[in-house]
Amino acid sequence: MPIIKEKDLTFFEKTYIPQIVKGMILTLKQIFRPKFTRQYPEIKMETPASLRGRPVLVLKEDNKERCVACGLCSRVCPALAIEVQANETEDEKERYPEKFEINMVRCIFCGLCEEVCPEEAIVMSDEYELVFESQEDAIFGKDKLLIPEKKLEKRLKYLRENR
Ligand code: SF4
């Protein structure tokens, strides 16, 4: 077995001054290096189009939802987070969701609802901050889900280019 002999420290080393100086030099160097952290929440993340934030419903320019209440998203959702109740409409699309709810506590942001929707009516937005004070607050109805198409252009474009 090799014998490791402890090195005797000089008087100067015993004062810890060289180590303190080394530490201070290292700290000073770091101060002038580019910063990789950001002051969240004041400075928000620049979200890429591929980000899967909370799912939302597309609101057309005529102020109506694109959804035709086919229920596919609800059936495919692995977390059973979506509830759709269809009703008839005089519009060309014939059906619309009278009730459309997503339980955001259950949602795992998998994006399957978006993938399966035949109408590009439900998409993953760039909203990643979700705060609830109760279970009821986490159930998002049409009032919170419907987002104007213009605001979702980035994601819609990304979907069209990557399908
Ligand atoms: S993102 Fe996934 S878990 Fe969330 S509602 Fe859509 S299918 Fe369900």
Ligand code: SF4
């Ligand atoms: S969001 Fe799409 S998949 Fe879901 S019910 Fe509406 S049209 Fe069908």
